[in-house]
Amino acid sequence: MRCLSHLRLRSAGAAAACLLLVAGGSFVSADDKKIDFSRDIRPILSNNCFKCHGFDEKQRQGGLRLDVKDGFGAKLESGAVAVVPGKPDESELVKRITHADAAEKMPPEASGKKLTPDQVELIKKWVA
Numbered sequence: 001m002r003c004l005s006h007l008r009l010r011s012a013g014a015a016a017a018c019l020l021l022v023a024g025g026s027f028v029s030a031d032d033k034k035i036d037f038s039r040d041i042r043p044i045l046s047n048n049c050f051k052c053h054g055f056d057e058k059q060r061q062g063g064l065r066l067d068v069k070d071g072f073g074a075k076l077e078s079g080a081v082a083v084v085p086g087k088p089d090e091s092e093l094v095k096r097i098t099h100a101d102a103a104e105k106m107p108p109e110a111s112g113k114k115l116t117p118d119q120v121e122l123i124k125k126w127v128a
Contacts, residue, residue, distance in 0.1 A: 009014045035122065035126045038123060044119050044123065045066045045067070046067075047113070051065050053065060053066040054066065055067050055068075058070075060127060062076055062077055063076045066093075076092060077103070084127075086127075086128060087127070087128075088124050088128050093123065093128055097120050098124075100122060
């Protein structure tokens with residue numbers, strides 16, 4: 001009887017371990033979660049970019065509007081496109097937030113705004 005109880009306990013433990021392994025494979029790590037524009041990207045743009053690239057046409061610069069989806073694919077005054085889905089290297093938004101030249105980098109120093117490295121990476125992943 002004692003042997004049977006011990007066997008059941010070992011079987012239950014093995015089953016629990018298998019269940020954890022199977023269930024663990026379905027968990028999504030924080031790094032792999034899908035980037036959501038409204039939750040993850042829009043707040044960054046709102047806090048750092050909308051003053052010059054938002055709804056106010058009089059304040060808008062470079063022909064870029066980042067507060068509406070249509071603004072991402074529109075041609076800018078320079079002829080570039082802000083966001084080319086799947087192609088961060090061709091996206092002017094990514095080029096500007098990663099630019100080495102302070103005169104070209106966005107947001108500009110004079111704005112008092114600065115993206116964190118994590119925010120830059122998140123935007124790059126979203127575009128990609």
